[in-house]
Amino acid sequence: MKLKKTVLLGAVIAGLLGSSMASANEEQFIGLPSYRVGPYAAGGSGLFGGWIDYMQLVNERDGGVNGVKLTWEECETEYNNARGVECYERMKKKGSTGNSVFQPVSTGITYSVLEKVAQDKIPMVTIGYGRTDAADGRVFPWVFPMITTYWSQASAIVNFMGQKEGGMDKLKGKKIGLLYHDSAYGKESHAIMDKLAAKHGFEVIKIAVAHPGNEQQSQWLQIRQAKPDYVVLWGWGVMNPTAIKAAAKTGFPREKLIGVWWSGAEEDTIPAGTAAKGFIAAGFNVAGANYPVVADIKKHVYGKNKGNMEDKTRVGSVYYNRGVVHGIITVEAIRKAQEKYGKGKALTGEQMRWGFENLNLDDARLKALGATGFMPALKITCADHEGPGKVKFQQWDGSQWKVITDWVDSDRPLVRGMIEESAAAYAKEKGIKPRDCSKES
Amino acid sequence: MLYREAGQFKATYAEDSQIFPIRQDKIGFWVLMLVFGVAVPLLTNEYWLKAILIPVLIFSLAAIGLNILTGYAGQLSLGSAAFMAVGAFAAYNFILRIEGMPFLVALVLAGLTAAAVGILFGLPSLRIKGFYLAVATLAAQFFIVWALVKFPWFSNNSSSGVVTAQDVTILGYTFATPEAKYVLTFLIVSFMALLAKNMVRSSTGRAWMAVRDMDVAAQVIGFRLMRTKLLAFAVSSFYCGVAGALYAYTYIGTVEPEGFNLDLSFKILFMIIIGGVGSIMGSFLGAAFIVLLPIFLDNVVPVIFGDSLGAGFVSNFQLIVFGGLIIFFLIVEPHGLARLWQIAKEKLRLWPFPH
Numbered sequence: 001m002k003l004k005k006t007v008l009l010g011a012v013i014a015g016l017l018g019s020s021m022a023s024a025n026e027e028q029f030i031g032l033p034s035y036r037v038g039p040y041a042a043g044g045s046g047l048f049g050g051w052i053d054y055m056q057l058v059n060e061r062d063g064g065v066n067g068v069k070l071t072w073e074e075c076e077t078e079y080n081n082a083r084g085v086e087c088y089e090r091m092k093k094k095g096s097t098g099n100s101v102f103q104p105v106s107t108g109i110t111y112s113v114l115e116k117v118a119q120d121k122i123p124m125v126t127i128g129y130g131r132t133d134a135a136d137g138r139v140f141p142w143v144f145p146m147i148t149t150y151w152s153q154a155s156a157i158v159n160f161m162g163q164k165e166g167g168m169d170k171l172k173g174k175k176i177g178l179l180y181h182d183s184a185y186g187k188e189s190h191a192i193m194d195k196l197a198a199k200h201g202f203e204v205i206k207i208a209v210a211h212p213g214n215e216q217q218s219q220w221l222q223i224r225q226a227k228p229d230y231v232v233l234w235g236w237g238v239m240n241p242t243a244i245k246a247a248a249k250t251g252f253p254r255e256k257l258i259g260v261w262w263s264g265a266e267e268d269t270i271p272a273g274t275a276a277k278g279f280i281a282a283g284f285n286v287a288g289a290n291y292p293v294v295a296d297i298k299k300h301v302y303g304k305n306k307g308n309m310e311d312k313t314r315v316g317s318v319y320y321n322r323g324v325v326h327g328i329i330t331v332e333a334i335r336k337a338q339e340k341y342g343k344g345k346a347l348t349g350e351q352m353r354w355g356f357e358n359l360n361l362d363d364a365r366l367k368a369l370g371a372t373g374f375m376p377a378l379k380i381t382c383a384d385h386e387g388p389g390k391v392k393f394q395q396w397d398g399s400q401w402k403v404i405t406d407w408v409d410s411d412r413p414l415v416r417g418m419i420e421e422s423a424a425a426y427a428k429e430k431g432i433k434p435r436d437c438s439k440e441s
Numbered sequence: 442m443l444y445r446e447a448g449q450f451k452a453t454y455a456e457d458s459q460i461f462p463i464r465q466d467k468i469g470f471w472v473l474m475l476v477f478g479v480a481v482p483l484l485t486n487e488y489w490l491k492a493i494l495i496p497v498l499i500f501s502l503a504a505i506g507l508n509i510l511t512g513y514a515g516q517l518s519l520g521s522a523a524f525m526a527v528g529a530f531a532a533y534n535f536i537l538r539i540e541g542m543p544f545l546v547a548l549v550l551a552g553l554t555a556a557a558v559g560i561l562f563g564l565p566s567l568r569i570k571g572f573y574l575a576v577a578t579l580a581a582q583f584f585i586v587w588a589l590v591k592f593p594w595f596s597n598n599s600s601s602g603v604v605t606a607q608d609v610t611i612l613g614y615t616f617a618t619p620e621a622k623y624v625l626t627f628l629i630v631s632f633m634a635l636l637a638k639n640m641v642r643s644s645t646g647r648a649w650m651a652v653r654d655m656d657v658a659a660q661v662i663g664f665r666l667m668r669t670k671l672l673a674f675a676v677s678s679f680y681c682g683v684a685g686a687l688y689a690y691t692y693i694g695t696v697e698p699e700g701f702n703l704d705l706s707f708k709i710l711f712m713i714i715i716g717g718v719g720s721i722m723g724s725f726l727g728a729a730f731i732v733l734l735p736i737f738l739d740n741v742v743p744v745i746f747g748d749s750l751g752a753g754f755v756s757n758f759q760l761i762v763f764g765g766l767i768i769f770f771l772i773v774e775p776h777g778l779a780r781l782w783q784i785a786k787e788k789l790r791l792w793p794f795p796h
Contacts, residue, residue: 036756045753076739076756081700082496085693086736089492111603111695132600183590184602184697191600210587211699310753422600429597430605 026346028065028334029095030055030072033087033104038078039212039237042267043319045309047105048074050323051330052308053297053315058331061300065334066343071095077109084109085116092120100352101125101330107185110143118142122349123356127326128261128284132188135386135416136423137357138434144356144385146329147284147378148410150260151192151418152389154232155410157258157282158196160393161230163408172201177228179219179243181236182208185262189234195414213239220246233259233281240268241276248275255280261391265318269396277398282391282408285325285375287401289316292370293324318401325375332369333359357382357440376407382437389415444789460638478627482620490619491692497725497732498623498630499687504712504724505637506680511710512719513641514673515653516566517574520581521681521709526701527555527585528682529689530595533604533696537597544609548629548686555682556675558585563674567667570656582703589698596698603697606689622691629687633680638721640676649673650719715770717779726778730770738762 032051035044055070064070073094075087084104091099102117103125104110110130117124118141125144126134132151134143148156161176162168178193180186190206197204205226207219213235220243223231231252233243240263247257255278259268264281272279289295294316301307302315314320337347337355347355361369361378376388390407427434444465451457461467481494507521532551536542562581566574589595589602596604609616609625616622640646648669651659660666689696708731716727738759746755774781788795 034756036753037760041753076759080704081693081697083735086492086496089488093488107601108697108700111601111605111697112693112700115605115694131603182587183699187590188601426605 026068026344027071027096028068028346029097029099030070030101030330031087031091031094031099032072032074033077033084033091033102033106033109034074035077035079035106037076038080040079043262043265044079044105046265046267046314046317046319047323047326049307049309049314050320051326052323053301053320054293054324054327055331056301056306056308057297058327060304060306061296065331066338068334068338068344068346070331070334077104077106079106079108081106081108081112085112088113088116092122095346097346097348098122100347100349101333101356103127103326103330105129105326107131114143120349121353123353125326125329125356127329128322129185133419133422133426135384135419136434137380137382137385138437139423139427139432140385141357141435142353144380146356146380146385147325147376147387148389148391149386149415149419150188151415152386152410152412153260153282153391154189154192155196155415156389156391156408157232157260158193158200159410160258160282160405160408162200163405168200174202174230175205175226175228176202177205177207177223177226177231178234179207179209179216179223179231180234181213181239182210183236185236186234189232192415192418193232195418196411199411199414209235209239209243211239212237214242216242216246220250220252223252224250230256230258233257233263235259235263235268241271244269244272244279245275248272254278255395258282258393264394264401266314266401267319269401274398276396279396280393280404281396281401282393283318284391285318285321286373286392286394286403287316287318287321288403291372291374293328293374294321296370297324321374324371328361328369328371328375329356329359329378332361332365336360356380357385373403382435382440384416386419444786444792446790458642460642474631478624478631482623482627487619490623493733493736495619495623495626495692497729498626499684499692500709500712500728500732501725502630502633502687503681503684503709504716504728505634505721506677506684507709508713508716508719508721508724509637509641509649509680510673510677512713512717512723513646513653514649514670514677515656516563516670516673517571518578518677519575519703519706519710520562520578520585521677522701522703522705523582523585524555524559524678524681525685525688525705526589526696526698527558527678528552528685529696529701530589530604530698531555531682532686532689533606534595534597536607544611544690548683551686552679552682555685556679559674559678559681560671563671563678566670566674579703582706586698586701601697603695604689605695606693609690616691626687626691629683633683634721634725637680641721645672711767713777715767715777717777720777720779722782723777723779726782730778734766735759735763 032048034048059069075091077084077087099122101123107129110126123142125146127146130145132149134140134145135149162171180189193204205228207222209216209219235243257279259281261283264283269276309315333355336358337351341347341351357380359380363377366372376390378387380387389410392403392407393405394401395404446463449464461470503521503525510516510518528551531554532547535547535550565577596602616625648664651664652669656666712727712731715730717723742759743755
């Protein structure tokens with residue numbers, strides 16, 4: 001009896017030693033604060049599914065980044081700030097070098113950990129949400145609101161309207177309705193729209209929709225009375241299909257209803273049924289499975305039955321592809337940082353931050369990744385943590401999204417001016433001395 | 442055997458009216474205070490302090506606030522999160538706008554602001570009761586969050602309505618480390634819990650309980666209903682307000698009005714239902730249960746099931762288990778965890794010779 005126990009114990013210890021020997025290869029840990037339950041689960045499951053699938057692809061096809069395998073762990077936040085903070089704290093010491101990047105995919109959680117990431121030296125990447133003025137990297141060295149911000153988006157939408165009208169001067173005297181989610185997220189649009197209205201001479205009619213927004217009769221009555229030329233739909237969740245349906249009921253042309261990127265996914269249009277046909281939305285990534293990168297995921301990940309999505313038809317949807325964009329940016333930052341800090345080595349958060357700050361995804365690199373036209377080319381600098389600030393516009397044809405424009409620029413000088421002004425006010429309030437970017441290497 | 446009060450006599454009124462009349466309880470209480478006040482900040486790591494213990498303490502304080510109103514005074518409220526929001530934003534504005542405002546004074550002023558708002562929304566309680574009152578306090582929940590978003594003055598014209606808490610400095614010492622923040626929170630919460638315990642044992646608390654049990658009878662024997670009910674609203678909101686300010690200053694650091702939504706109000710209500718309606722200790726037990734159980738499940742469920750089921754299923758399964766456990770506890774003991782503890786104590790007194 002005693003002998004048996006000793007042998008068993010020995011075997012267990014040997015097994016433990018063996019398994020720890022096997023993992024001597026370098027690994028890069030990425031903590032994923034996902035949300036797969038609750039009201040925003042549809043977005044969360046698609047986005048995190050795409051992101052995980054892309055990292056799985058890098059592991060399966062390339063054997064990791066220069067031999068460093070990517071590892072990750074999900075932590076359910078339920079889109080709740082307190083749970084998000086718990087996840088952040090839980091994951092920050094995991095892996096051999098700690099959590100190397102935090103991407104909460106929730107504006108609330110972004111704000112909740114904004115100051116913690118600087119103390120813990122973990123870069124935070126917020127793609128298409130979060131704190132807009134963090135694009136000023138001199139004041140916010142640890143935060144990267146990449147690709148584009150809400151202010152750039154608003155400006156790009158106005159530019160798109162100008163294109164449609166045949167020139168920005170044609171916007172003079174026009175009326176633009178702004179149907180917004182009555183929350184911090186929705187109000188983010190006000191300042192920039194007011195500035196643009198003053199610049200181009202159009203009128204903004206701001207109409208609030210209370211959360212969750214499944215009742216919009218009075219708002220659309222107001223729209224019918226005001227007869228705006230365009231309506232910008234700055235919505236989230238159930239508010240989007242409701243607005244599209246209400247637009248159809250009111251007889252407002254869907255071609256003049258322009259959604260932001262959190263209003264322009266399959267999850268927003270399919271519930272609205274035929275009413276959504278013709279609806280246009282902005283996006284910093286496009287829908288579609290016919291890009292080489294998505295095809296590779298299908299081949300290398302789903303081909304080996306290692307895909308994360310339970311519903312495989314969602315591969316190539318807007319949220320899924322947005323997750324792939326998250327994956328591409330994370331992996332490319334790792335690659336960039338390895339160039340400086342040693343190929344084939346696991347990186348700390350501080351080293352990853354350098355990778356993000358020097359990220360340069362030009363057209364050639366995007367082509368090599370199989371993502372030409374999938375996302376805009378991206379160059380991050382010490383001062384500019386945002387990058388291109390461009391969006392594409394897609395139109396719903398009744399069954400899928402069709403890209404109808406090339407990348408549409410925003411009014412960079414105007415937006416950048418607002419960002420710097422706001423960041424300077426924050427720096428003053430918090431007593432932060434902005435970095436001198438000429439001294440950064 | 443150990444838990445016997447034989448031989449402990451009470452010779453004076455003061456001895457008779459102690460919070461812990463039994464010596465063993467007293468010892469247990471001080472051991473607990475030493476463990477959580479001294480040993481825990483010395484021995485645990487940052488994760489435990491920042492992500493688990495500080496929120497448990499803060500939500501305990503909010504739960505005490507709601508327990509005073511609902512458990513002791515019998516007025517159902519669904520606005521606790523909104524009063525927390527008032528506290529958080531009031532503290533922010535007092536520190537921002539008044540030069541050299543000491544943190545503790547700002548905390549008290551934040552509580553008083555929340556109390557004033559609480560009295561305002563408590564006025565309907567003079568006419569309506571029960572579920573109808575819950576609906577009236579629901580209005581407070583929506584109105585306050587809406588007002589904080591609507592008027593940019595509250596958030597110092599922040600474009601997104603989010604405010605960042607200033608540093609916590611008391612007498613020149615800045616509470617920056619998680620240990621310091623924990624100790625500060627612990628001291629404030631302990632002090633206020635002690636205050637609450639004494640309040641509910643005093644004539645004020647007895648007036649609340651009289652109103653809770655039957656307000657007509659209470660009025661007949663001479664309690665002034667308006668004063669009693671509004672006092673309950675004021676004290677309750679004061680506690681919630683301080684909890685909200687601590688939430689902003691020692692826990693999250695940055696707050697937005699939407700963070701204090703109806704979900705949080707419900708959560709605080711669940712805390713007192715699970716912990717024990719009308720019990721100060723129950724507030725602590727309930728807060729610990731509601732905060733810790735999801736985190737515990739989040740750690741345990743994936744270990745049991747592995748990756749075989751898919752992340753979506755694991756997340757949903759946790760919610761199912763969470764709901765199931767709440768129902769289980771309510772069936773086993775409808776009066777909450779505090780009552781379970783009380784029963785255990787009574788059994789222990791007789792153990793091991795129950796006859």
